Amino acid sequence: MKNASIKVRNTANEIAAHLLEANPADLLVEDDAFAVAGSPDKSVTWAELGASFPPLQFPEGTEPGGLNTTVIQTAPNFSYPSGAYGYVVSIDRDTGAVTVERYVLVDDCGTVINPLLAEGQVHGGAAPGIAQALFEHMSYDEASQPQTSTLIDYLVPLAADLPGFEAGRIVTVTPNNTLGAKGIGESGAVGAPPAVVNAAAAAAN
Amino acid sequence: MIPAKFDYVRVGSSDEAIAALTEYGDDAKLLAGGHSLLPLMKLRLATPTVLVDIGDVRDLSYIRDGGDHLSIGALTRHRDLETSELLAAEAPLLAHTAHLVGDPQVRNRGTIGGSLAHGDPASDLPAVILAMGGTLVATGPSGSREIAASEFFEGFLETALADDELLTEVRIPKFGSAGWSYQKFNRRAQDWAIVGVAVQCNGRTGVALVNMASVPIRASAVETALLGGAAGTEAAAVAADGTEPSADIHASVEYREHLARVLVGRGLAEAGIA
Amino acid sequence: MSTTATSTTAMSTASVTITVNGEAATHEVEPRFLLVHYLRELRRLTGTHIGCDTSNCGACTVLLDDEAVKSCTVLAVQADGHAVRTVESLANPDGTFSAIQEGFRQEHGLQCGYCTPGMLMACTALLAENPDPNDGEIREALEGNLCRCTGYQMIVSSVRWAAEHPDGKVPAGMSAATAAAPGSEA
Secondary structure, rough: HHHHHHHHHEEEEEEEEHHOOOOOOHEEEOOOEEEEEEEEEEEEEEEHHHHOOHHHHHOOOOOOOOOOOOOOOOHHHHHHHHEEEEEEEEEEEOOOEEEEHHHEEEEOOOOOOOOHHHHHHHHHHHHHHHHHHOOOOOOOOOOOOOOOOOOOOOOOOOOOHOOEEEEEOOOOOOOOOOOOOOOOOOOOHHHHHHHHHHHHHHHHO | OOOOOOOOEEOOOOHHHHHHHHHHHHHHHEEOOOOOHHHHOOOOOOOOOOOOOOOOOOOOOOEEEEEEEEEEEEOHHHHHHOOHHHHHOHHHHHHHHHHOOOOOHHHHHEEEEHHHHHHOOOHHHHHHHOOOOOOEEEEOOOOOEEHHHHHEEEEEEEOOOOOOOOEEEEEEEEEOOOOOEEEEOOOOOOOOOOEEEEEEEEEEEEEHHHHOOOEEEEEEHHHHHHHOOHHHHHHHHHOOOOOOOOOEEEEEEHHHHHHHHHHHHHHHOOOOOO | OOOOOOOOOEEEOOEEEEEOOOOEEEEOOOOOOOOHHHHHHHOOOOOOOOOOOOOOOHHHOOOOOOEEEEHHOEEEEHHOOOOOOOOHHHOOOOOOOHHHHHHHHHHHOOOOOHHHHHHHHHHHHHHOOOOOOHHHHHHHOOOOOOOOOOOHHHHHHHHHHHOOOOOOOOOOOOOOOHHHOOOOOO
């Protein structure tokens, strides 16, 4: 994504320079436009570049496709995200009820592009991960009929069943891609079940 | 999911409701909030041919101080029970438990009369009215009659209401600051109780159980033990006596019996019975 | 159904007049027609979603006379003569987001978005009744709405944002959504 973005930016710079009759090296990328250094009134927006430039009249040397770019990249290795999850659970010894009192989730997914979305991914994985440990279970009767075929019986947790998450982050970039980013989507779901089960086992002893 | 075909009439008063029930007999079902009946109809577990919609019979929605008792209109919604200052002062067990029924959307639609007339052993409010020693008022073509809550629940989803009768009012004593407790054990906040226990002190102590038989039941063994002078912990030990819980994917019979003993013990303690 | 309100004759079809988002319309429907189908198919308001169809998930939550209800468990005939509000009514007349909508944007209160219309309506009902709910009150008020993506925390934050910004206006330089722009942490 980063490489493709750089390529599009460079192509756009060439086209913008051509439109503005300027030297490509003299252009500045501003909020949503290219402008000529020292002449701020001479500028062209991304929208204008994309919408109004005749495709068959690209400046000489522009790659076919103009702003459309495909970059195919192979990574030399996988990326290895890591994290540590700490759960505090209480057990009601008389009823067997398990309650998650607190959970602290620390992930390292390398470079974070959008912190809000990254944290949302962790929460969204941890909730069903906890549910896998405590609530959710497909059960079948003796004739193999599923008995948990509606959300009345298949227990997806509610907001009131979960306390707030405490999420933290450390950043160790991976050398295996240009962004330095690692996966985050499944970390909550992978880490939560063993952490909850181990916490419950510890509380039971 | 769409229910099977049925004919529909919306009535504006309890008299009209009784007239419609008389006309259509046991083919007809009353529709109040619809949150017990419509899910069954969508699953085609119930297929009434006529629905008599009493949802707009607003003269059956009230909570009144009747002097030595409270009168609650059958179409009073859970939402109105949980927010009633009169109930909070005189019958806090009912206000508190109404707040534990389902979720906010359900409580905005569901009614106390619908909950009682449906007679589901897993419902919260029937046990509360049993523990309170409440009285239900049934109105039919020939007038009204009172039915003790302990006589009302006859079989699984079957009550003492005749086909042409409408549950119009629920009467409960005023309890003031007497001890009470509702113990609801479930897996998720919105779920039905796996086992529930209602305790209401008022001279004698009423104790009733949720989901411990095919009907909402009183914990007679516990009540008898308390009358005989047993301590709370001793009485709780017999909580499962005389019950007939069923097993399902959430709990075995033995687990339900165990939960009943634990929850009755907690309920009696919370209600102030040592 | 004013025509049948004083009759005890049951009918196989019924004329219903329902005000949806301020506009009244009259249709002939089968009594078994659910309110959620009425909204989606006859009023063409497809913002209201059908999720579980067993009154558990709350994706179909709308306001009926300003109270949150699950429209998969209400018959259209039950809403006859009543007023319904759907998610389509939430935005301000000028097209800008209401406070709760902006809250969901600022605090990332959704991922796939399927539960969002129901969540927004349940939250709207909550804030109308309790303009400054704490986290516990918010979680309790959302007991009727399931979300499979977010783990709920950012939905709770979204409601808090709306409570703290009742006009829905994002203070300059305070946008969490903008703060999350590329490069802000790299």
